[in-house]
Amino acid sequence: MVTPEAAYRAAPGSALDVDREFYSRLAREDSRQETVQSFVLPVRSGRAWEVPAGHLCRITTPEGPQVGDLNIWNRHDPRERMWAARTRQLHAAHVTTFDRLWSTLPFLRPLATITADSLEWYGTDSDGGRVHDLLGSRCDPYVNRVLTGEDADFHCHSNLTRAVLPYGLTEFDVHDVLNVFQCTGLNGEDRYFMKASPAAPGDHIEFFAETDLLMALSTCPGGDLSVDLWGPNAGDPRDVCRPLGVEVYRPHSRLLAGWEPPRRAQYAGMHGLGFPSGHEG
Template sequence: MASPPAAYRAAPGGELEPDRAFYRRLADADGRHETVESFTLPIRSGRAWEVPAGHLCRISTPEGPQVGDLNMWNRHDPRERMWASRTRQLQAAHITTHDRLWSTLPFLRPMATVTADSLADYGTDAEGGRVHDLLGTRCDPYVNRMLTGEDFDFHCHSNLTRAVLPYGLTEFDVHDVLNVFQCTGLNEEDRYFMKASPARAGDSITFFAEIDLLMALSTCPGGDLSVELWGPGAADPLSVCRPLAVEVLRPASALLKGWSPPRPAAYAGLHGIRRPQWGEGGL
């Protein structure tokens, strides 16, 4: 039996149909972009960095499989940030090439578009797992305390909290994440599962910044998630933790011809509230 169609469908040529030829040109020019910044993020740590509009950001696994928890904000207004749940509805619960990460209301615009994904062919495995997860969210010390009775300060929520402090943000700005290189799904009980990341050394995912971004990444303390974190079989996964590498790349200006940053949502934002009618009982 065929499954029902997606609920959120746009008219042809709408925002859900990006100019794939444009993003393919960027991907095809890989190796010719100028490196603006590059760094390696150690295990169980977090870092934030800026990606100007029209630039690319590549996250890779230099030493083997490792999950990373990614947040992003409008660099000039952190009230606009990645909206994981709406992205799941507009794109997919697991993203890949040409999918877009959407921002929160009232902005609702693509913040970044995936231009390349070395795991794009992974698809769905025999257990229903897929890669680059938007189903779940970051691990955090509050849930850990609830499940284990112990405190641990280097969950992804904590790593991201420390990462954004230099930018004037706090724990309240940390939000639901994109779990890069993480393999997840829903089991027969409709419950969330995680399994070992299929990434290998050198795998990567690349984003094109549609607006000026502040991005933050945590190298998950669960490493490649091949070790259970909670429950009867839980153990310390330190031995399967690895670093992640980040590069910010500037494409040649000619490659950006015809592109412009997306505008915020066109809705007027009245929500049924009437505009004042001067002379009708008013001033």
């Protein structure tokens, strides 16, 4: 069986053609000059934090498997935020080292680049499951009401909503997520499935901030997703919930020589719109 080519194929030298040597140098442990921030996110909670341009942010599983739902914005303009759908098209539905997280229109530039992923070895399992998911979105109390007819506040959407309030953002700013450490795929009916996270204590995924970022993370109330959340076999996932760790590093300045934040998309058109009458020429 011949596999079709990807639809989105870039010319050499585009922003998809990353400098792997540059990001590999940043990923080395000896590249860190200073730990800027470090904290542990408790189970079933959310928190937002800033990552300056040119810094590294690592998310870890200090006590074992736990899914995290991640949102990212431009710190200075939250209208520019991570665009999960375009990232899927430009890279993959499950991302790993050297993939980039792209922003919404009209900005369309990489907000962050993945520099390290300790679960890269997982690949594709026998069910078609892969890790670090852009296929699905965050769990939320609205869909829970649709599925069960009941209200429940323990959801990633709610965690992220509370997390961004100190930064002047609201529920309307919460967007489709990167599900870190989450194992998902499409089944034979082309429907979304979730599996237990394969993460072990100390696993990590790491990002390089291409511009000043605001990041927010939810420790999913579904824990490691080894317990069904909906359907006839649904159970209580509280016993499989664990914390996540966050660390922000400033790399040695010499490693950033020649790097600069990416510019917003250079499209200079008018979307086919003309000038108002009387302003021709």
